[in-house]
Amino acid sequence: MRQKFINKITLVLSTLFAVGNASAADGAGCFGPTKEKEFSANEYISHHLTHCTVDTPIGIIHADSVFYAVFMAVLFLFVFYRFAKKASAGIPSKGQSFIEMVIEFVDEQVKDTYHGSSKLIAPLSLTIFIWVFLMNFMDLLPVDMLPKAGEMMGIQYMRVVPSADLNVTFGLSITVFLLILYYSVKIKGVVGFAKELAFQPFGKAMLPFNLLLKIIEEIAKPISLGLRLFGNLYAGELIFMIIAIFTAGGGVMYLLDLGMLPLAVGQFILGLIWALFHLIIILLQAFIFMMLTIVYLSMAHEDH
Amino acid sequence: MSLNATLLIQMAVFAVVVLFSMKFIWPMIMEAIEERNKNISDGLAAAEQGQKKLSQAETEVNSLIKEAKQQATTILDQANTRATSIVESAKGEGTSERDKIISTAQDEAEQELVKLRESLRKEVAGLAVSGAEKILSREIKTADHKDMLDDLAKKL
Numbered sequence: 001m002r003q004k005f006i007n008k009i010t011l012v013l014s015t016l017f018a019v020g021n022a023s024a025a026d027g028a029g030c031f032g033p034t035k036e037k038e039f040s041a042n043e044y045i046s047h048h049l050t051h052c053t054v055d056t057p058i059g060i061i062h063a064d065s066v067f068y069a070v071f072m073a074v075l076f077l078f079v080f081y082r083f084a085k086k087a088s089a090g091i092p093s094k095g096q097s098f099i100e101m102v103i104e105f106v107d108e109q110v111k112d113t114y115h116g117s118s119k120l121i122a123p124l125s126l127t128i129f130i131w132v133f134l135m136n137f138m139d140l141l142p143v144d145m146l147p148k149a150g151e152m153m154g155i156q157y158m159r160v161v162p163s164a165d166l167n168v169t170f171g172l173s174i175t176v177f178l179l180i181l182y183y184s185v186k187i188k189g190v191v192g193f194a195k196e197l198a199f200q201p202f203g204k205a206m207l208p209f210n211l212l213l214k215i216i217e218e219i220a221k222p223i224s225l226g227l228r229l230f231g232n233l234y235a236g237e238l239i240f241m242i243i244a245i246f247t248a249g250g251g252v253m254y255l256l257d258l259g260m261l262p263l264a265v266g267q268f269i270l271g272l273i274w275a276l277f278h279l280i281i282i283l284l285q286a287f288i289f290m291m292l293t294i295v296y297l298s299m300a301h302e303d304h
Numbered sequence: 305m306s307l308n309a310t311l312l313i314q315m316a317v318f319a320v321v322v323l324f325s326m327k328f329i330w331p332m333i334m335e336a337i338e339e340r341n342k343n344i345s346d347g348l349a350a351a352e353q354g355q356k357k358l359s360q361a362e363t364e365v366n367s368l369i370k371e372a373k374q375q376a377t378t379i380l381d382q383a384n385t386r387a388t389s390i391v392e393s394a395k396g397e398g399t400s401e402r403d404k405i406i407s408t409a410q411d412e413a414e415q416e417l418v419k420l421r422e423s424l425r426k427e428v429a430g431l432a433v434s435g436a437e438k439i440l441s442r443e444i445k446t447a448d449h450k451d452m453l454d455d456l457a458k459k460l
Binding site: 053056058059060061062065066069070073076077080081083084085087088089090092096099100103104107119120122123124126127131165166167168170171172174175 | 307308311315320321322324325326329330333334335337342343
């Protein structure tokens with residue numbers, strides 16, 4: 001029993017250092033019976049970091065990311081649409097009050113920063129805030145819960161946090177980037193936008209340098225947006241997995257094994273601490289994504 | 305960790321979600337919020353107006369009461385003066401009437417006195433004359449005297 005405990009500790013420690021090597025096996029396929037394998041922390045983590053990839057006519061897609069992202073989008077639209085349909089100027093119900101609070105909060109942020117006339121910015125910000133938050137929230141579900149359920153239904157790999165997928169975060173940030181370009185051209189005109197790229201910030205003499213600087217600045221926007229969200233959520237997910245290694249692989253039997261009790265308690269405490277901390281992070285990241293979108297779009301509207 | 309078609313799907317979903325929330329969610333909820341805000345501010349304004357009107361009415365009522373009080377005082381004063389003057393004039397009239405009555409009575413009494421005196425004087429003169437006549441007649445004739453006295457007595 002004691003030997004088992006020590007083995008486990010070394011396993012956790014070795015995993016902490018070996019995570020970098022745990023490369024996700026991309027294109028590993030998704031459906032089919034689970035192959036029985038000897039449990040190893042490395043295997044556990046790399047398994048959890050593998051997407052459920054599906055080959056489609058438009059290319060390889062991460063079916064899990066798409067499913068959960070769409071699921072959260074539908075949840076967002078369903079709940080908000082229900083309250084929007086019932087919204088009245090009379091005394092609001094508690095649910096309506098909450099929805100209105102969220103909307104007024106977003107509206108306030110938009111009005112503080114953005115002074116253009118576009119009717120798109122506010123709903124866009126609301127969508128980003130709520131959707132990103134909901135996708136982030138998937139991170140707080142126990143890491144093994146949905147993947148295990150999936151395995152029972154023949155889905156071998158499943159990552160439940162869409163915002164820990166680069167495709168998803170870049171899908172958002174590139175869309176925002178396209179909007180930045182659209183509004184830049186719409187407000188300043190093609191010539192005006194080109195002039196801004198070429199002649200700022202150092203005047204006409206430094207044209208190539210200006211151009212380089214401006215292009216980097218513009219491209220940095222979607223990249224930083226996408227990577228920030230991805231990085232935070234990916235790291236959060238990874239830490240939950242590492243915490244899960246304490247008792248992972250043992251199944252329900254660990255609950256009967258007194259020697260493993262300290263590990264179980266340790267996992268509980270660490271998991272709780274990280275979950276509480278992560279709760280702040282997921283909200284904050286959703287807020288930051290929304291705020292930066294508003295800032296970037298209002299910058300696109302400003303004519304110098 | 306690779307970029308693939310998931311990105312395109314995510315962008316498409318994002319576009320649809322944003323359009324949906326722009327068309328069907330945001331305007332409806334904002335409308336409700338703005339309408340309620342308007343209702344509330346209208347209500348507050350109405351309440352303020354009501355309060356203002358109330359205080360206005362109060363001052364009006366106060367000034368009315370004050371005026372009424374003043375009027376009452378004036379009326380009372382006037383009535384008092386009037387009563388005093390009526391009493392005064394009645395007193396004056398009474399006095400003058402009394403004086404008049406007294407003077408009339410005095411005059412009448414005086415006239416009566418004069419008349420009486422006159423008639424007395426006449427009577428006295430008559431009596432004196434008749435007495436003198438009687439005395440004169442007796443001196444002359446006792447019988448005549450007696451007759452004359454009887455005559456006189458009969459006349460009396």
